[in-house]
Amino acid sequence: MTPAFATEAMDGDARTGSLTTAHGPVRTPAFMPVGTHATVKALHPDEVRATGIDILLCNAYHLALRPGVELIERAGGLHAFMGWNHPILTDSGGYQLVSLAEVAVVDDDGATFVSPYDGSRLRVTPEEAVGNQARLGADVLMCLDHPVTHGTSDAIAREATERTHRWAERCRVAHPGDGRLLFGIAQGGFDPGARRDSARFISGLDFDGVAIGGLSVGEPVDTMLAMTEASVSELSAERARYFMGLGTDSELLGAIALGIDMFDCVVPTRLARNGSALTPEGRLSLRNAAARDDFGPIDPDCPCAACVGFTRAYLRHLFQAGEILAHRLVSLHNITHLARLMDSARAAIREGTFASFRADRDGRLRSAPR
Ligand SMILES: [Zn+2]
Structure with missing residues (x-):
């Protein structure tokens, strides 16, 4: 099978290329605006496209709670529902284990969330995370992972990384194929050795791309870049690399210099x-x-x-x-x-x-x- 990602030019470790998806190519390095509720807040999808954006990120977790996967499926999938006929990446809900920690409980089989909208419970296993994203119709699906915040003990971070690895193996098995891409997520907390180990493990599962998760969560910029460098050192050059949650000019250029291809952030619209x-x-x-x-x-x-x-x-x-x-x-x-x-x-x-x-x-x- 032809890899979905191709590098077209390199300059040092920085690279430019293209990720091929069922809804067209994504030119990299690429920034993905976040459309949490299947909209980039306040903007018409055509306006977003006209800025030169190739791909949006939507939150499968939020959309599964409201309006529900089944309704979006009946509407013809996320692209038809939101009027964006270009690439869409969905996140799995892993990040919400940090951002909504007070309403999420993790066990080895998956995560249970309490809906902030109506108090109902949403159970997400790795298989359901992949299945829900496929039913939404996303072009790029993300594995369910277990990130930790900066300041978490090494023992807890190690446990979360090991769980992320077990979940990644289950997501790989659950991947529907059918033209959709699946990205793994490397973790490893704030220890360079653990970062390298995790990147090597996830890279070995042969996903279409690998994301570096659990960074830009309050650590100093130097630490963030050092952890990124450790992770990238073990990633395949043949696959797309995605840094989850980064949006300031200087940090973006720093990560591009290390060989990162894709980014997302809520910052531009929130600011x-x-x-x-x-x-x-x-x-x-x-x-x-x-x-x-x-x-x-x-x-x-x-x-x-x-x-x-x-x-x-x-x-x-x-x-x-x-x-x-x-x-x-x-x-x-x-x-x-x-x-x-x-x-x-x-x-x-x-x-x-x-x-x-x-x-x-x-x-x-x-x-x-x-
Ligand atoms: Zn302007």
Whole structure:
């Protein structure tokens, strides 16, 4: 079988390539906006696509609770239901074992969640996690894993990693094939040796791609990059590599330099709703008084509708007045910003100039006035 991922160019360890899915190719490095409830908040799917985004992440856990897998299946699958006819990756619910730890109980056979919507119980085994994602119609399915937070003891982290491995083997057996891709998830806590062991084990199960999970959960950036490097050292060069949950420019470029291909993060849309715009010079708060009579755009080089049509002063006014257009425009801008960052990174890798591109972008961030 032809591998789903192909590298087209390398520059150091950074690489650009393409992941082939049933709904089209994903150009890598790729950023995936998060559509938790089968929507990128406030944006029409066509607007998201026009920013240059190839693939969205949707949360199988949230969708299984509401509106339910069966309803989405009857609607013709997630693509038809949400009006996005391009690649979709679904996460399995593993992350919610951390983010919703107070309502999740883990045992060796799977996880039990209490619904925040109506208090009902949702039982997810590795087989059900894969089965639910396939029924939703996702192009890329994720194994059920057991991440831990930063600060967890090594013994607990080891236990969670071993459970992740047993679950990965069960997900591999449950994989329906039929053109869908299945990614494994490597864990290993915050010990480089355990990171390497886990990456080697998961890589050996021959998934279509491997994600590095359980990072960017509060640890220092140096630790995060060291753990990423340890993980990548044991991953196959022939398969896609996905860092789960990363969304700031400098960290994204740092991970791309280590050979990561895919990312997701809720940050661009969450920041947008709070009035923060992403720029090459860092975050710009449109709620600050400094924006009151600033008649320039968020980013003069950005082609998005917010930057072409509106001033910082107008956007600040919209936030002050509680107008929903503010959320829409800044969400559009922030996703455009990250889509363009990935586009520039791909071009720099192809041209062999990624290191200087990264240094230039990091320099602009560092030299920006605060
Ligand atoms: Zn813009």
